Amino acid sequence: MSTYKKLLEFARDQLKESGISDADIDAWLLLEHTFGISRAWYYLHSDDEVSEADALRLLKLVKKRAMRIPLQHITGIQEFAGLEFEVNGDVLIPRQETELLVEEVLGVCDGKDVLDMCCGSGCIIISIARLGRPGRTVAADISEKALALAKKNAAKHQVNVEFVQSDLFAAIDGSFDIIVSNPPYIPSSEIESLMPEVRDHEPRLALDGTKDGLEYYRRIAAASGQHLKKGGRIYLEIGYNQAEAVTKLLSGAGFCDLNVKKDLSGHDRIVSARWL
Numbered sequence: 616m617s618t619y620k621k622l623l624e625f626a627r628d629q630l631k632e633s634g635i636s637d638a639d640i641d642a643w644l645l646l647e648h649t650f651g652i653s654r655a656w657y658y659l660h661s662d663d664e665v666s667e668a669d670a671l672r673l674l675k676l677v678k679k680r681a682m683r684i685p686l687q688h689i690t691g692i693q694e695f696a697g698l699e700f701e702v703n704g705d706v707l708i709p710r711q712e713t714e715l716l717v718e719e720v721l722g723v724c725d726g727k728d729v730l731d732m733c734c735g736s737g738c739i740i741i742s743i744a745r746l747g748r749p750g751r752t753v754a755a756d757i758s759e760k761a762l763a764l765a766k767k768n769a770a771k772h773q774v775n776v777e778f779v780q781s782d783l784f785a786a787i788d789g790s791f792d793i794i795v796s797n798p799p800y801i802p803s804s805e806i807e808s809l810m811p812e813v814r815d816h817e818p819r820l821a822l823d824g825t826k827d828g829l830e831y832y833r834r835i836a837a838a839s840g841q842h843l844k845k846g847g848r849i850y851l852e853i854g855y856n857q858a859e860a861v862t863k864l865l866s867g868a869g870f871c872d873l874n875v876k877k878d879l880s881g882h883d884r885i886v887s888a889r890w891l
Contacts, residue, residue, distance in 0.1 A: 617670050620661040622646065626677045633681040641686050642677070648690045649673040683811035696742040700768050705760035706736040707821040712878045713797055716852050716885055717742045719876065720795050723848065724749040727792035730842065731755070732783060732835060735821055737765030737776065739795055744774035753791070755781040758820060783831070784838045790847070794839050797852040798831035800824040828854060832861050836868040843890040850887045858883035 617625075623646050630638035646652070649672050652660075679689050687693045687708045693700050695709035696717050702708050717739055720729065724747045731740035734754035744752045754776050756762050762778050769776045779786050801822050806814060813822070824830055832851065839849050849870065853861050858875045865873060870888035878884035 617665055618662050619646070619650075619652075619657060619665060622665060622670055622673055623657075623661075626673065629677050629681050633683070635680065635683075641680055644686060644690065645673060645676050645680060649676060683815065685812040685816050688816060693736075693738075695738045696746065698738075698742055698745060698772060700736050700738050700741075701764060701771070702736055703764060704816055705758065705818060706764055707797075707817055709736060709738040712880075712884055713739065713852055714742075715876065715878055716795060716797060716850055717746070719850055719885055719887060720793060721747045724793060726750050728790075728844075729753070729793045729795060730787065730791040732794060732796035733757075733798045733821070733831070734765055734778070735761050735797075737768045737778075739797065740776055741765075741769050741772050741774055743795070744769075744776055745772050750792075751777070751789075753777045753779060753787070753789075755779045755783070755787060757782050758818070761818075761821075783834055784842055787842055790842050790844045792844055792847050793850065794835075794843060794847070795850045796831075796835060798824070798835060800828045800831065800852075800854045800857060802826065802828040824854075828857065829860055829864070832857075832864050836861075836864040836870070840869055840890055845890070847890045848887060849890070850885060852884060853886050855882035855884070858886060861886045862888075 626642035627638050630641055676689050687702045693702045693709050696714050720743055727749055728751040729749045731754040734740055734756045740752055740754040766778055781787055799822050801824050803823055803826055862873045865888045869891055871891055872889040874887045875883050876885040
């Protein structure tokens with residue numbers, strides 16, 4: 616038999632050997648997930664013995680993480696905007712940077728109709744619906760599997776969101792006060808250089824922004840005006856070096872009052888604009 620402390624140390628060492636930079640954090644999260652324990656409980660019981668069967672349950676998960684399978688795909692959850700979302704290989708894992716997009720919309724969404732384009736797990740629109748007071752909330756994605764998971768997350772958080780399977784605006788009816796989107800924006804040539812967790816396990820459909828990473832912004836900029844009310848606003852997450860290109864696309868499509876917001880790392884992250 617082994618103890619919780621020895622298992623945690625073994626897990627950490629295995630993950631470090633596999634080149635995982637957050638080995639300490641991931642080892643703890645796998646221990647916590649496997650046994651359903653808190654840190655306070657662990658400190659009181661770290662020398663308690665663990666049965667061989669229970670130890671094997673943890674070691675199987677450590678092996679998966681050592682193979683660079685994302686931690687969130689192993690645990691099946693990711694926290695976002697203070698809420699817990701189910702995730703799997705059919706959707707992009709919600710990132711902390713995207714919380715800034717939600718924060719921007721929450722400040723202006725009271726009573727407003729909101730459309731989330733390329734919704735994935737639903738983390739953006741569900742967070743807006745749960746934490747804000749919007750009017751109608753609609754979310755669209757081309758992936759049927761992504762929408763199925765987003766619906767589960769909406770039910771989990773008890774919010775009323777309409778989900779539409781659509782290639783961008785193709786199946787969208789009506790107009791909105793706000794359009795929000797975190798579309799695929801990584802240039803195709805850069806996909807292979809991404810971390811294995813992203814490159815090999817997250818859906819390419821949610822990552823690949825085609826040759827220059829800007830194709831979805833072109834399409835969204837060109838079509839958004841047809842689905843925005845007068846004075847409506849658009850909020851887009853962007854790559855760190857895409858602010859100039861995206862603002863030009865929006866300006867050329869008839870948007871004004873363009874604004875770029877930086878994330879906590881100092882990188883350009885959100886572009887917003889108003890429809891004339």
